[in-house]
Amino acid sequence: MLTRTIRQTPVTSGALIACIVVYLVTVVQSGSLEGNTRESSLAASWWLYLPALTPDNEALLRGLTFSFLHSGLTHLLFNGVMLWVFGVGIERTYGSLAMAIIFAGTSYGSAAMIQWRDPLSLTVGASGVIYGLMAVAAGMYLNNKPQMRALIVLIVVNLGYSLITPGISLWGHIGGLLTGALMAVAIYGAQIVTGVRGPGRRVGRFVAAGLGTAGMAHGVGSMSSGTSLLGGAGGAMMGAGGSQRRLIARLSASVAVFVVGCGAMVVYIAQVHSALGV
DSSP: OHHHHHHHOHHHHHHHHHHHHHHHHHHHHHTOSSSTTTSOHHHHHHSBOGGGOOTTHHHHHHHHHGGGOOSSHHHHHHHHHHHHHHHHHHHHHHOHHHHHHHHHHHHHHHHHHHHHHOTTSOBOSSHHHHHHHHHHHHHHTTTOHHHHHHHHHHHHHHHHHHHHSTTOOHHHHHHHHHHHHHHHHHHHHHHHHHTOOOOOSOOOTTHHHHHHTOEEETTEEEOTTTHHHHTTHHHHHHHHHHHHHHHHHHHHHHHHHHHHHHHHHHHHHHHHHHHHTO
């Protein structure tokens, strides 16, 4: 079953594998499991930090690469679990193209907020992306109030944790969340235009269990039963109208998130230029 899921969700699986590989490289370079970003040349060339940015392609790359870096095994573990939990369901529903755009767009949205509100903080991690995924997931269930409420509770709890815990990029989380929310609205608008509704009636059986076992690391919770939270959503949509409706829904979702993602990237670059006085 795991092999099948990996084949069905190449972007989510690839992003998770990339995070693990990048972590292992930084561990080897630094000689430390928890201080892996301190003495790593890869980390130094990928992290998001205003003094390290230049107004060229490097800044554009760092707005994405910092999301693949993680500071310590715990950070990687919890972000990896949450990426898998939400990424699998979203990719199965909206397709791999949309998932890739959502990942990149929410990373840039997170980076843009960091450059606006806290540019001198050295930031790593996919937490902003995961907040964006949670927002997109909540939008999938606009017509399913119990499911949507459960996701909103998870988001609020994690934001609260970000507020009271030092060393966490609150602004990065907020940036990713806002970008994901805009993507969810854009997807909903595309559904109205195309007349193809997304999932919303199937309630995950283990939402309560997932929330009950949620743990937080760097402001992002872990749900042990999270696969059931979103799994099957794509099937609900496909059964309603067949493969043609599914294709239309996926294409329209991809276009919708692409527009928002491009906007996030432009805002990020503008913030970098502004901070550097260019």
